[in-house]
Amino acid sequence: MIDPIEGLVPLWKRLYHKWRSLKNVPFRKEWFIGYDLSGNSYWEFYVDKKEGRPRRKYIPYKRMDFIHDYYKTVPVQWYQWLRFTKTDPPSLTELIADQQRQAILKTLVKQNETRIKLESTEAQRQQDDALKDELNKVENVSKRFNVSSNSNTSDSSRDPIKSANNLRPRR
Numbered sequence: 001m002i003d004p005i006e007g008l009v010p011l012w013k014r015l016y017h018k019w020r021s022l023k024n025v026p027f028r029k030e031w032f033i034g035y036d037l038s039g040n041s042y043w044e045f046y047v048d049k050k051e052g053r054p055r056r057k058y059i060p061y062k063r064m065d066f067i068h069d070y071y072k073t074v075p076v077q078w079y080q081w082l083r084f085t086k087t088d089p090p091s092l093t094e095l096i097a098d099q100q101r102q103a104i105l106k107t108l109v110k111q112n113e114t115r116i117k118l119e120s121t122e123a124q125r126q127q128d129d130a131l132k133d134e135l136n137k138v139e140n141v142s143k144r145f146n147v148s149s150n151s152n153t154s155d156s157s158r159d160p161i162k163s164a165n166n167l168r169p170r171r
Contacts (some may be wrong), residue, residue: 004092008039008061019042032079034089037099038073042081042089056082 005014005147030045039061044054058074074082077090077098 004037004096005035005039009035035092036073036075036078036090037092037095038075040073040078042078053084056084058082 004105009017017032017035017042020028020030023031030043033044033056035041040058041060042056044056046054050155055113058078062071075095075098077086077089077094080086081089139171
């Protein structure tokens with residue numbers, strides 16, 4: 001398996017972090033825990049040995065303008081470890097598997113969105129066709145009504161102005 005950190009972190013730094021990950025070195029208060037796929041490094045340290053559990057921090061790979069931008073690059077698994085939700089740090093294989101799962105999920109969501117869009121356009125087309133059919137039925141009925149009313153009535157009853165002229169005022 002190809003090491004995903006190889007391109008991000010130089011060899012000398014990885015060797016240094018490997019040495020810093022040894023917990024049994026005397027007088028060491030801070031030790032390296034691991035990397036994520038973005039190249040961020042994660043550490044545990046004691047401010048005071050009397051503390052029950054060590055504190056956890058991460059050092060970002062790239063400097064960003066705002067502090068809240070750093071948390072966009074932290075994977076959920078490492079975030080859980082930082083907050084003591086998980087006791088063991090995530091492995092690189094776990095992070096890679098999650099990244100692959102997210103990629104598969106994105107393609108499935110995209111396929112589902114296109115399917116829903118096609119179904120909605122098909123439903124809209126069917127509704128438009130049904131409305132056109134209904135409109136044609138109404139027009140046919142109105143034409144039949146006009147034809148039958150034209151044959152039964154005189155010209156004056158068809159034209160409201162002529163029929164108004166034929167009216168005479170009451171006396």
